[in-house]
Amino acid sequence: MTEAIVVGAGPSGRALAHRLLREGVAVTLVDPAPHRAWRATYACWTDELPHWLPTDSIAAQVNSVDMRSTERVAVRRGYTVLDVEGLQSVLDVSDAHVIVDRTVAVHPDRVTLRSGEHIVADIVVDARGITGRGARQTAFGRIVPRSQALPVLDGAEAILMDWGVFPGLDSQAPPSFLYAIPLDDNRVLLEETCLAGDPALPPSELRRRLDARLAHLSLTQIDDEIVSFGLLGESSPWRSEVMEFGARGGLMHPATGYSVAASLQAAEVVAKAAAAQKDPNDAIWSLSARQVYRLRRAGLRSLLSFDAPQTRRFFDTFAHLPVGRQRAYLSERENLSGVLTTMTNLFTAAGSSTRGAMIRSVLGR
Numbered sequence: 058m059t060e061a062i063v064v065g066a067g068p069s070g071r072a073l074a075h076r077l078l079r080e081g082v083a084v085t086l087v088d089p090a091p092h093r094a095w096r097a098t099y100a101c102w103t104d105e106l107p108h109w110l111p112t113d114s115i116a117a118q119v120n121s122v123d124m125r126s127t128e129r130v131a132v133r134r135g136y137t138v139l140d141v142e143g144l145q146s147v148l149d150v151s152d153a154h155v156i157v158d159r160t161v162a163v164h165p166d167r168v169t170l171r172s173g174e175h176i177v178a179d180i181v182v183d184a185r186g187i188t189g190r191g192a193r194q195t196a197f198g199r200i201v202p203r204s205q206a207l208p209v210l211d212g213a214e215a216i217l218m219d220w221g222v223f224p225g226l227d228s229q230a231p232p233s234f235l236y237a238i239p240l241d242d243n244r245v246l247l248e249e250t251c252l253a254g255d256p257a258l259p260p261s262e263l264r265r266r267l268d269a270r271l272a273h274l275s276l277t278q279i280d281d282e283i284v285s286f287g288l289l290g291e292s293s294p295w296r297s298e299v300m301e302f303g304a305r306g307g308l309m310h311p312a313t314g315y316s317v318a319a320s321l322q323a324a325e326v327v328a329k330a331a332a333a334q335k336d337p338n339d340a341i342w343s344l345s346a347r348q349v350y351r352l353r354r355a356g357l358r359s360l361l362s363f364d365a366p367q368t369r370r371f372f373d374t375f376a377h378l379p380v381g382r383q384r385a386y387l388s389e390r391e392n393l394s395g396v397l398t399t400m401t402n403l404f405t406a407a408g409s410s411t412r413g414a415m416i417r418s419v420l421g422r
């Protein structure tokens with residue numbers, strides 16, 4: 058029987074451990090707090106959910122989301138908010154050997170724990186998340202009763218991004234957008250988000266902006282959410298000596314911050330490869346996937362180089378693309394020609410200064 062060590066029990070590590078167990082692989086899962094309850098609001102496009110994920114892990118679904126900037130566009134693509142508690146229990150790891158500890162060294166066939174213990178296995182997967190410096194995504198959100206959020210939604214089921222300028226916001230300042238999604242039938246999350254910044258806007262500034270944006274409403278806060286995470290995993294995870302997975306292993310889209318659905322999808326592919334004693338890196342890092350990942354990182358560099366008006370125009374253009382073109386860029390990590398077509402569409406529609414920034418980003422400058 059193949060033996061695997063998975064380091065990190067976040068969404069990616071836990072999903073992988075779960076799928077490995079399903080494939081008959083013996084799993085040791087290491088995390089300093091493996092049963093810590095997840096609190097973040099995780100969402101994804103509905104068509105990104107893997108077929109094996111039961112509906113218990115879904116909290117809310119909508120058929121269409123608005124993108125708003127200078128115009129309002131309804132993107133007719135389903136969007137899902139995950140029930141994090143349900144997801145955590147659906148990703149059952151009760152048959153794994155769970156070690157409550159932190160690794161201090163991770164090698165392709167063994168790890169060393171802080172306790173000093175060494176453990177060996179046929180394969181070690183590093184799913185420790187993104188640490189260190191670099192571009193981040195930040196946000197500050199308030200969870201409010203659905204009835205109070207209706208004027209914000211203004212007929213939409215959810216708002217993916219509202220880049221609109223409001224009193225109290227300098228239109229030239231580094232931009233942020235409002236994200237408004239139902240968490241269930243009764244609650245809506247209203248979140249002011251800095252998509253990517255290096256440095257990113259601090260949550261305190263996003264809180265100020267959210268309150269200014271919603272100042273005309275009387276809101277009763279049920280809870281709040283503070284978001285801050287790194288966007289850049291390994292630059293070439295397929296070259297890493299130790300198999301890396303999840304946000305750390307290149308499954309986070311650096312220009313959007315989404316990774317959970319990609320990790321859920323890839324978990325099964327990696328698990329099947331490991332069970333068949335094939336190289337799991339080869340299974341998820343085809344040549345196309347590597348090139349798409351490089352283009353996505355170039356996409357992040359473009360975003361970081363745009364000023365506020367360029368950012369708003371860019372997302373106006375993006376919102377008007379056909380859903381299939383959007384999907385290729387946002388979700389299809391092996392669709393090189395699709396990603397290139399979308400980037401070409403965006404480039405063609407952009408003004409000359411934005412084009413210059415995009416060229417420099419693709420050239421890595």
Ligand SMILES: Cc1cc2nc3c(=O)[nH]c(=O)nc-3n(C[C@H](O)[C@H](O)[C@H](O)COP(=O)(O)OP(=O)(O)OC[C@H]3O[C@@H](n4cnc5c(N)ncnc54)[C@H](O)[C@@H]3O)c2cc1C
Binds near residue numbers: 316
């Ligand atoms: C509030 C919030 C909302 C978000 N919303 C979304 C969303 O809607 N959709 C989306 O796709 N993404 C979202 N994200 C991004 C999300 O964090 C990541 O996508 C996701 O958590 C990455 O999962 P991961 O398992 O790869 O890494 P992590 O979640 O970072 O998990 C890493 C795990 O490794 C463990 N670990 C670290 N070091 C060690 C060590 N030395 N030894 C052992 N274990 C170790 C940690 O304890 C942790 O459990 C959100 C993030 C936040 C903070």
